[in-house]
Amino acid sequence: MSFEIPSPHDAGFKTFFQDEELVRDFIDYHIPDEIKAYLDLSEIEIDISGFVAEEFKEFLTDVVVRVRLKKSGEIAELYFLFEHKSYPDRYALLQALHYSVQKWMNLYRRNKLAGYLPIVIPVIIYHGVNKWNFSHNFEDYFDIPHESFRVFIPKFRHLLHDITHMADEAFKTSILMEIFHLLFKYIHFPELDIKLQEIFDLLEQLPDEDKRKEYLFNILKYVLASGPLSEERVTELTRRFPGGEDMVGVAVQEILKGVEQSRRPYWEGVARIESPCESVLKVANSRLGILQPEIVNRIKTIQSLEVLDALFDFSLRAENMDQFTDQVRKITDN
Numbered sequence: 001m002s003f004e005i006p007s008p009h010d011a012g013f014k015t016f017f018q019d020e021e022l023v024r025d026f027i028d029y030h031i032p033d034e035i036k037a038y039l040d041l042s043e044i045e046i047d048i049s050g051f052v053a054e055e056f057k058e059f060l061t062d063v064v065v066r067v068r069l070k071k072s073g074e075i076a077e078l079y080f081l082f083e084h085k086s087y088p089d090r091y092a093l094l095q096a097l098h099y100s101v102q103k104w105m106n107l108y109r110r111n112k113l114a115g116y117l118p119i120v121i122p123v124i125i126y127h128g129v130n131k132w133n134f135s136h137n138f139e140d141y142f143d144i145p146h147e148s149f150r151v152f153i154p155k156f157r158h159l160l161h162d163i164t165h166m167a168d169e170a171f172k173t174s175i176l177m178e179i180f181h182l183l184f185k186y187i188h189f190p191e192l193d194i195k196l197q198e199i200f201d202l203l204e205q206l207p208d209e210d211k212r213k214e215y216l217f218n219i220l221k222y223v224l225a226s227g228p229l230s231e232e233r234v235t236e237l238t239r240r241f242p243g244g245e246d247m248v249g250v251a252v253q254e255i256l257k258g259v260e261q262s263r264r265p266y267w268e269g270v271a272r273i274e275s276p277c278e279s280v281l282k283v284a285n286s287r288l289g290i291l292q293p294e295i296v297n298r299i300k301t302i303q304s305l306e307v308l309d310a311l312f313d314f315s316l317r318a319e320n321m322d323q324f325t326d327q328v329r330k331i332t333d334n
Helices: 008-017 020-030 092-109 147-152 175-186 192-203 209-226 231-238 244-263 276-288 293-300 305-317 321-333
Strands: 039-047 063-071 074-085 119-126 159-162
Touching: 008 020, 008 063, 008 074, 008 175, 008 209, 020 039, 020 063, 020 175, 074 092, 092 119, 175 192, 175 209, 192 209, 192 231, 209 231, 209 244, 231 244, 276 293, 276 305, 276 321, 293 321, 305 321
Parallel strands: 074 119, 119 159
Antiparallel strands: 039 063, 063 074
């Protein structure tokens, strides 16, 4: 089934990472022991709403989790920034650093810093088809002419959780962890047909019926919007659950509703008056990373509302920054 909706992979990712049990399991099983030893996971706080930043008015990110850091008998805060990527992104670490700086500045302006800046650990959760070949270290973003320049470059890195290239055996930790990993590993591939049956087997093991139904519905929406299976095949596999066939129909209607809404001009009905150009810049900056000044200037030269409407729609569907900038150049060169 081929629907075009804004960031279906991101929506699927947030479905899982808004669950406190899953986030705690992820940290417990997939964060290095030398970091985990300093964490108190008895109380965590999950934020999937994004982060308001002055520079771009609204800087959207995936999931931020606040945890307690055990240090000399005192409790301090630490943040995990979980960034989801369905394609290799060279500048993902730059986006993570930008978020960290905005977080620190926000705390500073609100006088919330207790002497030290809180640590932010970026974790990129990747499930794209191609291998992630980019460096994890921020220093490698620079062409350093001499070692004397290195002291001016921040030492900063991210953790990479590459689902695509993990063995399925590594997923067998908790029920939710295994469901999440199987779904995101095989969402691009025909093997999803078999793996979805395994996912449903696992889903039936969840003791909480309400939670089981909620996950089933969100899994159906993600598979129907992004997976290689037809609606008929998904329906056939879902009949094992009471009311499963009806649930597929509801999921399809929600997807179609999302498609219809995404095709409307973004600025239509927005309470705060905002120019179409600003809307394109905001979404592109939040979804794809920080735009180059050249691209920003090109977008600002566009006078046609129809062209800006089409470009906004493309900013929701573009798979990466290069695809978006190529489209901008194509539009503005004509």
